[in-house]
Amino acid sequence: MAELLANSDDNGYKHNQVAVVAIPLPAQGHINPLFNLSHLIASYEIPVHFVGFVSHNRQAKLRAHGLDQTNSPVNIISFHDPPFTSLPSPREPNKTSKFPIHLQCISEVCHLLRHPTSQLLRALSAKYRRIIVIHDSLMASVIQDIKSIQNAESYTFHTSSAFTIFFTIWESIINKPFNLTSDIPKHVPTGNGCYSPEFNKFIANQYKLLNLSSGRLYNTCRPLEDKYMDLNTKLPANEKLKLFAVGPINPMMKASYKARSKNKHECLDWLDQQERDSVIYVSFGTTTSMAEEQIKELADGLERSAQKFVWVLRDADKVDIFKEDGLLKGHDHDQLPEGYEERVKGLGLVLRDWAPQLEILGHPATGGFISHCGWNSCLESLSMGVPIITWPMHSDQPKNSMLVTEVLRVGVVVKDWARRDELITSNAVESAIRRLMASNEGEGIRKRARELGNVVRKSAAKGGTSCSELDSFVSHITR
Structure with a gap:
């Protein structure tokens, strides 16, 4: 671990008493937004460490869209690839679900990141006043040891829409805590057929550990989903947490082709x-x-x-x-x-x-x-x-x-x-x-x-709602 931290020089950082560790689910749709968010947070002169397997971190850098990675401020920390299971063709006949096989395989090896990540967090905790962990909502089990690190706190990063997150949780609540107003859709698709049974179990196990989180980050903006951000705020599990809508987390300069x-x-x-x-x-x-x-x-x-x-x-x-x-x-x-x-x-x-x-x-x-x-x-x-x-x-x-x-x-x-x-x-x-x-x-x-x-x-420009909420999040973690 000492060699991993050798590149973690905090000279020149404005908030050099606080460090961020970002942990995505190792799949492209989850890697990309958290990689972009890592660069946004690093732009506030905060040291950021991006954690993953060797192949997936290489994938993050290769597919980064619109990011200038020359002299990147993000410290990429790579752990050895696990022995991934041999997979059948993704177009194998007679499949009962269209859920992707490679995501199923990835979910089966994520737990291997727990021990090296825990070691990293403990090493960083001795160096910084506070460690902030931003983890994918499906990587909660990887950072569960954070509860034993006194100066560390975690924040859940949701890669789905606020609409989807709300109704996914709402569907699982037996005794509804409040009534939905008439302008909320009544026939939202359930989770039936959306995942394999194995991946559903994986999701359930991750969500059981989200109570360790000190707040939630959403890849959305208020103009898109203000109503559903408010509904997420009202959910019992979120009542004492800070929720931040900081999206869209993509390089907006690409609006000009x-x-x-x-x-x-x-x-x-x-x-x-x-x-x-x-x-x-x-x-x-x-x-x-x-x-x-x-x-x-x-x-x-x-x-x-x-x-x-x-x-x-x-x-x-x-x-x-x-x-x-x-x-x-x-x-x-x-x-x-x-x-x-x-x-x-x-x-x-x-x-x-x-x-x-x-x-x-x-x-x-x-x-x-x-x-x-x-x-x-x-x-x-x-x-x-x-x-x-x-x-x-x-x-x-x-x-x-x-x-x-x-x-x-x-x-x-x-x-x-x-x-x-x-x-x-x-x-x-x-x-x-x-x-x-x-x-x-x-x-x-x-x-x-x-x-x-x-x-x-x-919303993503200076003075916009998402920019302001990201400012608010940075102020909160560097308090």
Whole structure:
């Protein structure tokens, strides 16, 4: 542990009596926002230590979007990778759940971070007046030893929407502590079918330990979810805690697509040639793998819509993206209809690698987003003022879909969660695209999305609500 702390020089830090340790769930959708938050907190001249397995910390640095990592202020602390279980193909037939296999595997090894993290916290506690641990809500068991460290306190970081967090907890409460008002949705999707039984058990075990937390951080902003932040505040488990809405935690400078890195992605050149708001961006994140039949229906629907598109076609991440069997290049090439890419040349662009999503969504040519509704993707789209065609697959995505389409009214549904086991036909895909991009209803949705995007960006700017709440959080932990 001494060698890990050798790089933890606090010279020049404004708050050099306080150090922060950030611990994400080692999956892309959880790593990315906490990595960004770590850099935001470090900008207050507070030493921040980002903890994870070797491969996942490497992943965090490789996929950091819009962050200048030259002379990074965040001290990345990597522990040896565990012997990850050998996994079957993410498209294995006869699966009873679309919940990603690699997340299941990751949940089974997280406990291996407990001992080295505890050692790190104890070493830091001897060096600093106060240690602040910011941990993913699904990593509570890793930091449970904090209760024996007198000068340490922990804060839970929620990577889902405040809407989803509230209704997930509300669903589990038998004797409801208060009544919901009439403007709150009554038929929110339950957790049925969202996770594997094993992962549900993992979640339950983590949530049992959240009572160790001194507060909660939410990757959202008041203009988006003020009502649901207030409802979370009223929950019995949160009554004595401080709650902070500090999102969207993504590099907001990407709202201007012109602010590009030197290594410009090929798709941005293609987008430069398209008309404003004319392109549909299609991506299902890092946890979704589609069956070949569904890929072909989606491909046909995109072609028939005659709408310009950029489609990121790739398998879900593997548990270690750097292993040979985790490489994703070209994996889905043969699953497209024969001659498809030649036919859609000029109409659409198919990508098979990691794509610069923020830059694509921030490009003036992008007018809509077909998405699985992972919360990071929702926030990135909404902060850029881009409406969403929702296609939830698992986890928090069904609830996020309802938030986007029924509460915020900045999207349309192509796949309702109640029909999750059905094949989505090319007709349904074409219809959803035309509804958003070529109808009076769609024009209203796109206008609301643009207006909401302006409000969300202002919340993250200096003087905005999220910026103020982050200031408040920093003042609290450095008190």
